Amino acid sequence: MLGHFLRWTGGGTKIVYRCPSFGGAARTLEVPLDGGEPQSRLEPRDVFGQYDAGDVWTIALSSRKESRLFENAFHPSFSPDGSRIAVDASWAGPRRIWTVDARGRNPEQVSTDVSEAVAHLRPRWSPDSRRIVFQSVEGTRFGVRVVNVASKATVRVVDEPYASLDPVWSPNGRFIYFSSYRGSGINLWRVPVGAEGAAAGPAQQLTTGAGQDVQPSLARDGRKLAFATLKQNADLWKLPLSPDTGRPAGPGEEVVATTREDSRGNWSPDARRIAFNSDRSGDMNVWIASSDGAAPRQITRGAGGDFQPTWSQDGSRLAFFSSRSGHLNVWTAELESGRLTQLTRNRSIDINPFYSPDGRSIAYVSDQGGRLEVWAMNADGSGARPLTSTGVLGHFLRWTGGGTKIVYRCPSFGGAARTLEVPLDGGEPQPLAEVAGGAHMSFSPDFSKVLDVVGHKTIWISPLAGGSPEPVFEFDDPDVRIDYPVWSPDGRWVLFDRFRPQGGDVWLMENLD
Template sequence: MTRNAEPSYQFGPFQLDLSEHVLLRDGQRVPLTPKVFDVLRLLVQNSGHLVTKEMLLTEVWPGSFVEEANINRSISVLRKALGESALGQTYIETVPKLGYRFLAPVAEVPLAGLESRAPTPDRVAVDLGADHGDSRFVSSRAVAGTVVALVAVGFGCYAVLGLREREKHAAILTPVHKQVTFTGIEAAPTLSPDGRRVAYVSYGSPERTVMVQELAGGRPLPIFSAPEVGRLRWSPDGSDLMFWSRGGGKNGIYVMPQLGGTPRRVAGGLFTACWSPDGSTIAVAQYLAAKISFLDLRTREPRTVALTGVHRWIWDMDWSPITNQLVFASDDNEGHYSIWTMRPDGSSQNRILVGDTEISSARWAPGAAGIYYSRRANETVSLNKLIRQPGDGAWKAVEAPLVSGLETDGAFAVSADGGSLVYSRSSFHSNLWTVEVGGSATSPRLETRELTHGTSLIERPRVSPDGNWVAFNIGRESLANVYIMPITGGAPKQLTFLKSFSVGPVWSPDGKSIAFVSTESGTRRVWLVAANGGSARALSSDHVSDTSEVVWSSASRILYQQVENRNFQGLDLQSQQERPLVRDGSVGWIASPVPSPDGKRIAVAWNRRPTRGIWIIDGEQGRETPLYEAPTPPLVIGWSADGTSIYALDGGRPIYRGLFARFGETLTEAKILKVSVSDGKAQSIALPFNEVGGVSMTPDGRTFVCAVYSSRSDVWVVSDFDTLPGHQSARR
């Protein structure tokens, strides 16, 4: 048999044989997986030179999407295989932020010299149909004897090494990502229990549509449409889909056959829910009520369990068929995120993880041997795992994430066998645009102009009192700062240089100061900085809501939204005394207060029952009067200069964008309302953008500054995402 003429390389006691795809140390095989071998080959062939991470991804994982963590893991395995720590020899140098360099002297071994070496038990050449005159070929009897001996040795080694070797090899598998949709408008996916189908939401106009698609191929099947739909969950037997819907008379949680049919409304209002293991019951979280309701789908009999601890919002839930326990991810009023477990009767409620970064999903691993959860890290999300400790059974987080660097909203789903994970890869950014309104009330004319450019996330614009400047924030969650720029355009000027989340700038009435909310001190507080720059200083207590809403109500008083979003506190800058904006904050959530030009009244968005919408609060007389009714209150953005009209932002189909956006959401089909203070009648102007975040206006009401989003989202499936020892996947 003629060998492929590939070179072999010698360095120290090692020989890298490319033809046989083997690494030898003093003639003995060093086990490496194919990908780790390819990483070593690339480093050795470029010995003494930098091998960038991009080169490694392109050469070793062509055509696949993998994270840098896979490179780091492969390098770590290589260093252990080469015995760097034991021998004191350094073979691989890390070049920070760039890549790696192979340091050891490398010599290419001639092919002839390699062939003359006697075969060892690790390397036997066999060819039953070749010329017996060649010393590389042996008789069939000798071959059979050799094979039997090798098989016996192999089984002996397996019995000795067993699980250790299998776990070592499993630990260096790498997640493989496969794109499922390609239109840029799909999100919120879930996997069928058998991992063969995916359901997701298509964000096309005019409504959002639930789609079901075979992963092996075929056209997606639309089964349900509504203005808003999401939170898809497959039933345990794969026959039905459960989802949440709102708008168009389709409000609540619905169940319907996976291939289409009549949707059945099973619960109203809230949307975080999961199935029981046998599919007979659904658990539904109640927002701000610290309760989970259990609805028997056969009898329609509900029961409710009260939760211990403080739970503001339950982001995700899952029900284990092994332990009959629920796991859920929640947050509290102080901005802490937690993972809890409990039994369906409400007993054994245990908080097993707590932190300050967003945890938006939690799902049981196969066999209940672990819990997968997502955690936001600056601009991206990582998939992590909790595992039980032997002995006391305590839960412990695995130090390194399973998958990192995901551009996603943090939601995911796992097939029942643990072999596949699905998520939506979503990338987005925003820029500021101005919209100048001309023409007449019946035939408005809009002129648009882009103020900022690029792929940063720019949000929460506020126009200065003289209409000449715009304040805003640039950054992402956990790190953002305040900037200003002329409303006519130009280079942004950075005002704050804090290493924290600093957002929501608002101008003082004289335009000389800017208030904002920052986490610089470890908790959210109101801060102040001069409009022309300088050092920022903290003002308020630490009871600011994570909406980071703040506004000047007068030259000496700042309003900031309290935790739970049911009231605003008025902070007097001279006396440092605080008092609430409304008398009774329990009647509904209140948002976006804007004082009238004379400072005597404040317009707010209030979901106060029975009249949700825009209200006017009279500061002198203490009256609270509804003005404009709407199921979802529009956000107030300003008053007309003469105080006869109120401007507000309305729209449909909100998209969650995290705490960087105002109230965490943006709007599609956004429009500006002009509401008459005398009779509550409104005129509207549609904004010419697909997705809009914060909006501000000049004092004359002719120019609006909008945070305009650009985004794409598609469904991806990941295999081999959990490479930890002990992971139970039926596909392995």
């Protein structure tokens, strides 16, 4: 508990208090007087959602009679012979795969793991009812595994640095289908599997293009595949700001807009150009354009997904992260020659690179040690080393102190999420003044203020010395999100993503082998 006061709500049936860490951040909660789990109490401008519990029910198709089978479980899946139901549940600790009989009785834990930090989700049976494919979540890693129901032996099918989701078996048991971000977008893939479910060959991409292809479902003959495509559009906008106050000096305006995704923009050091990632060519690659969006030029090409470009101080190259090598690593691109250089070569996740002001170092985020931490290396990729052991939240690192310190968001420091800075040459992280948000921080040119977005909705300005954070901009459309705001080097603009979901369609793929 934090703070000095408790308060009663609900006519005296609940007590409100401040929790130091709930879902990775300090939250205001209320707990029932007669017992029960604390629930988050929404505060002004909060955007919050949580699954508290889930029950599994059945419905008789003839009578439409509904019956609850059991509590606190998700994603039920009947075995093909109808004798058992697989679910993911936390009945004996971390979320694992369980089976029960068709009446919801005789529970048996099927999957296990050496780490309690791993969750097992979304079970689906093999056609012979002997194995179950499921999704594993290990911190920032998403993989696909298969467990033998009788022996409880587990094999890894897909274990990648990018998300592999919604696995299902083909009716003949020869393939496992899934959604993955291993290409330029979230597309459908399949991998051939052997008798015990282990991969028997390389994965094959089935769909391409923009949007998110998810929730695959195969016909009984295995020749047709239905799936949903979630459409989305992200454009780059800029908003004029007062350099003195950071408040808007006019309306926002569109800078880069296509029917595809154009996002994660970044200003060149002279503020005359912007770099961004875009899938307008079919693959997610790095592009540049003038600051008004004119004269777009493609810098990288090919599959793998290139994201979040950041400029070197002399404007001659861009650093970005990409899975074009098969793993998420840090790369650079020379603007004049187009030459690409891979700086990190790890099986870990290496993301979110940022050049130091003098261009001699690159800070980035890596989970080489088991969780995401701040790392730094020389600009040529040598001398890579961890700087923190506190964990990292958010999408951005920032340099301060003339390039001697790195600012990041820590998930728990003193019991709450905090903004910290760590010296490049080693030392303990120290807290900065608290800022609103923390996931997409961007400093004013004089380092007196921090700009960020809260709830993917509202841009806030937080002074670092005196004063309180204040909201300065949001769109009237409730469906529009704001992400990745970046202050221009001259202090007169903020560049950001304007993201708007566009619904989804159901598609059918036929004549599968």
